[in-house]
Amino acid sequence: MSKLFKNYTHSYFAYLQIEKNNSVHTVKSYRDDLEHFFMFMDEQQIADLTDVTHQTARLYLTRLHEKKMARASVSRKISAIRGFYRFLMREQVVEENPFLLVHRPKGTKKLPSFFYEEEIRELFETVEGPDLLSIRNRALLEILYGTGIRVSECAGLALTDLDAHLGILLVHGKGGKERYVPYGSFAAEAVENYVQNSRAMLMKKLDHNKLFVNFRGAPITTGGIRHILNGLIQKASLSGKIHPHMLRHTFATHMLNNGADMRTVQELLGHASLSSTQMYTHITKEHLQHTYRNHHPRA
Structure with a gap:
């Protein structure tokens, strides 16, 4: 993974584990989702997270739908990136969250199975x-x-x-x-x-x-x-x-x-x-x- 990814995410994953007290499984899911987004940035030749705009976020959402990704997966990825940018704003790395207004698709909720x-x-x-x-x-x-x-x-x-x-x-x-x-x-x-x-x-x-x-x-x-x-x-x-x-x-x-x-x-x-x-x-x-x-x- 790129040096850009390592530079920006190291402190974020530490924040998730220490301050948010997230499980190892949760942190791994966030890592996978962010790695996927950074790969998209490489494909689009976006050099820095500060260069990501609302239009970029919309394009990323379109790409996810084009891959026929499940609604729940798309929603999770958008949520993960939105949370990442929220952290970057707190650390004053970026001034705005380009994913703030991106619509997260609602998944179809299945009723939980139970025993009579x-x-x-x-x-x-x-x-x-x-x-x-x-x-x-x-x-x-x-x-x-x-x-x-x-x-x-x-x-x-x-x-x-x-x-x-x-x-x-x-x-x-x-x-x-x-x-x-x-x-x-x-x-x-x-x-x-x-x-x-x-x-x-x-x-x-x-x-x-x-x-x-x-x-x-x-x-x-x-x-x-x-x-x-x-x-x-x-x-x-x-x-x-x-x-x-x-x-x-x-x-x-x-x-x-x-x-x-x-x-x-x-x-x-x-x-x-x-x-x-x-x-x-x-x-x-x-x-x-x-x-x-x-x-x-x-x-």
Whole structure:
């Protein structure tokens, strides 16, 4: 990549990691998007970022559409470059943001997939065995469904993050944000059984404080959790593969269907914005319509 790219982006990536506390994955996505834009600048023989105009930004947007790039990808790239220029303005490198008024295409939002209550019961039936892995899988399933935490947050849980007396988890979320999430009696019983009768035996001579471990006793990874969940899906004879966030979506949907308010669900999920939680209202509306059609004499 050009010297121009390295000169301008080194401090920006440091800003994202240190000040914004963005994850490594997020920073990599920003890097990829900015590299793509700098390549475009080279093609257009634009020597410096201060030479980029609103017309340049419009031309770049046109190029993305010509490549038949997905709307979500186009929107992400424009957002990344806009944020980069916002940083450059703060550092007084440029005087204006040429991407400020560029229209970001709205992506088509897909409704999140979730399990119906009958499917959840069927899924839990697959982890009723007395063997070490079934005991672990039961605890894993109870925590994911009972708290709605992300798979990555589940993998990162330590023994010290559990307060068994209060039934509360300390969850280390995205961007270094922490939150407390309660868990119910089913999860409490499953986790206690796992810690007392499975975890130490799986770990053998290994020594670490992570709550969930793989069959070798090492800390479980997000990929490992996905593998376990897909195995349970096959065992339960449910259709399709499980999405990493499917139990999280199920948690939110079932909470709202049973009368929980939106703000509470937002806090439990760790959503920074209420708009992220509002996508579940589409599902709950379908649930209300289904219930109405089945139970109202004039439906």
